[in-house]
Amino acid sequence: MKKRGLGVGCMFYGIGFGFSRQDISAATIEICEDGSVIVRSGEVDYGQGSDTIFCQMVGEELGIPYDSIQLITADTFTTPNAGPTTASRVTYVTGNAMVKAARAVKETMQSVAEDILGEGDLVFMDGEIRSEYPDKRISFRDLAKTCHARGVQIVETAWQDITTKDVDPETGQGDAYATYGWASQLAEVEVDTETGRVEVLRIIAAHDVGKAINPSNVEGQIEGGVLQGMGYALTEEIVQEGGYLKTGSLGDYMMPTSMDTPRIDSHIVEVADPDGPYGAKGVGEPALIPTAPAILNAICDALDIRVTELPANPENIKRLILEKGKEEEAS
């Protein structure tokens, strides 16, 4: 028989290292004579898309196209320390360093532009610096050239420090992290009571990310996290016997494949964080945290069985079904 169930998993997650552990990041922005922009930061993009959003942020601040920005990252010879890509911290910490550095460069350029144009209230947009008068504007490129000609410094490094206070050692109370991500996921599963196999039919994932700098990237993070959470809940298991790893290959350690991919509906919730860049927080780890609880709750809804050991693979589910049957017979 096939039984269906629904389950919800909720979570909050501290962004950054928290608990008074050092959490700093830096970025350097240099405007070249031809108006091109070089951004340097030690932050490494290993697929989560931070390079993309850094260029978006710098482009947004300076009013220049995304592709006029050259990014140099994770090169210890030339890039300032940004800390590691971990703890769902990169957007929140390095993103802020990017925005700060861009604003510092912009401030210097703006004062030069005010001097050239003889106008205040200037706006940086579409590769130009504009005043309220259409004839009084200057291209970003010409402004960069003038700054270089005048010997004005248009290289800036900005540091962002989100190191928090530790919690009270006696009571454990306090605000351990600089900010928190929040999420709820709902899972719909179908359990085959003959084989114990659990199929995830659908996941609905709502994540408060503060502000989605790149919504497609955020969806990608959520979808990837959901599948990792599914693997954690249903198939992935490290088995050791006598100190030897028995699941040392991808043939033994069962990662989800395209065949396991359910329909995933991502809902991006934007409650701006007052200290985040444009209100943004992190989403990397939050994406996978509520998935397993949601699936286990859905299994409980379908079978009235509470799974307390992972993975909920066919062997374990079938065993629990048989045990429940025996208990019911006995009583």
Place this chain on the structure above:
Amino acid sequence: MAGKEDKVLLRMKVNGEEAEVAVKPTWTLLRVLREELGFTGTKKGCEQGDCGACTVIMDGKAVNACLVLALQAESKEIETIEGLGTADALHPLQKSFIEHGAVQCGFCTPGMLMSAEALLRENRKPSLEEIKIGISGNLCRCTGYTKIIKAIESVSQKNREALTPFRGQ
């Protein structure tokens, strides 16, 4: 007879060009492509046929290059990611992967694209289920497959539209 340390001349076509390489009988096609011929777009992942990162097309079929002995490729036509498209002239699948955000760390991407290309050659308009089966031998840890499936589905949909007979005004 050649011993296992003796090299044997292998002739095959790689991305339309003749290739002649002296190979040991124990070498895999993956090793020859990456280390002898420099086609490093084909990724070396698990080397056990589990992950699909080394997928290439051999005589029209997607294969794991790590499970094909180099000499099995004798007189065959091999296609790697380098032959699929270039930065200036992207293949429709590559364009679609970019448009749909189907690339994260990128390690599985060449293999995914070759599996998808082999699928679309066999079946120009695969269904969602057929797409999932087509890339089921390619593991991805970043994307959750969703955007990859959507990217391939979009090309399938375009093929479907292109194949729809014109019905007039």
